[in-house]
Amino acid sequence: MNAALLRRFASLALLLLAVWGATQALQLWSARQMGHEAAAHAKPGDIQMISSVTCVYCAKARAWFTEQGIPFSECFVERDSACAAQYQGLLAPGTPVIVVRGQPQVGFSSQRVLAALKPPQS
Secondary structure, eight states: OOHHHHHHHHHHHHHHHHHHHHHHHHHHHHHHHHHHHHHHHOOTTSEEEEEOTTOHHHHHHHHHHHHHTOOOEEEETTTOHHHHHHHHHHTOSSSOEEEETTEEEESOOHHHHHHHHSOOOO
């Protein structure tokens, strides 16, 4: 390869890296904004998470709630018979089940949690 072609390739690689970095920063900022908004709307008792000990998505949800200061309770289907019964009653296909103000959500989505916490639009 000649020097001009190498410079073009390096420039393109740097541009792609910059775009990727900006995208990552925007996603992080967006997640934090959603977390702050969810924390402002959530009251103790609003959110219950039905978890499994080995569930990686449960760990992700737990970390997000904790990092954002969002009050939630959690039970584990393997450790708590009442939790297991509640889980079975919901006929959920997997964990986590996030119950926001009585409404179950299968899987974790910060956007869905925030939408369930926000007051209805008039």
